[in-house]
Amino acid sequence: MSAVDDVKEILETRREFTFEVPGSNDPQQFYIGTPTGEDIRKADWEYSKIYAQAITDKLLTQSQMTDALKDAGIISSEYEQDVEKARINLGAELFRLENLMDDASDDEKESTAREVGRLRDELFLLNQRVNGPMANTCENLAEDARTDFLTSRIVEKPDGNDVWGDYEEYRLDENTAFTVRARFEVMLWMQGLESNFLENTPEQKTLRSIALTQLEEEAAKEAAPDLPEVEVETIELPDAPVVEEAVEEVVEKPVAAPKKTRGRPKGSKNKSKPKPKPKTPKVD
Secondary structure (H helix, E strand, O other), X not given: OOHXXXXXXXXXXXXXXXXXXXXXXXXXXXXEOOOOHHHHHHHHHXXXXXXXXXXXXXXXXXXXXXXXXXXXXXXOHHHHHHHHHXXXXXXXXXXXXXXXXXXXXXXXXXXXXXHHHHXXXXXXXXXXXXXXXXXXXXXXXXXXXXXXXXXXXXXXXXXXXXXXXXXXXHXXXXXXXXXXXXXXXXXXXHOOOOOOOOOOXXXXXXXXXXXXXXXXXXXXXXXXXXXXXXXXXXXXXOOOOOHHHHHHHHHHOOOOOOOOOOOOOOOOOOOOOOOOOOOOOOXX
8 A cells, every 4th residue: 555545545434624824825634633542542541530619619529510500590300391392393394394394395395494494592591591501510610621631642743743733732722712622523523423414414414405406496487588578468258148147137037838729729630621521313
């Protein structure tokens, strides 16, 4: 296997993301490599160190924060029912969207997709009531430190070299936009999610497909030749007689009965013939 093949194999197995570096017109490619055993041990050490520091600073653990939210009425039976209802509604609408027939109209597909998006946002806002405070617990702060350390060690340039020489260089990097993006990509990679997972939800796929179909139809109309308009002459027909009035007139007008005649009907086959007169004998 040649060196070119080695590089090709590395590029195909690594996860890729792009970022537009300030001062550059073209987005640059970056990759997420595989952490070594040493990287994982040091990342766990960062977790333990930050967790211990948070306990010393008297920050709340996740269980303590949950109790505090319950005491404050933020987490209640009503809140849990709202979350469960939102999950059920979202699941039902997702099932409906994914099982729409091919002959369903675009309007029906679009309305269903937008309803899924609305329900997803509703569930996200409900979860944020708890996820926000939970982000400041000892466990979450320690997990953030572990993710930061791994980001500093596994984000690579296209040639395979590390973007940052060590953890300290990553922490002191002034390009905050890039470090946040790199950290976000590493988080998604750790959770098994793709970079564009938000764009590939069922509702987004449906809306994108409808938009593409509309663009294709508009392009086809623009490409079609303009046909001359044909004027159609309108012919006025005479008013038809009113049937109802004619019927009423016939019904209201009395019909004359036929006159009765005496004797046999004219031309009857049974009409009697006159008898012949007897001849008088001639006298000499």
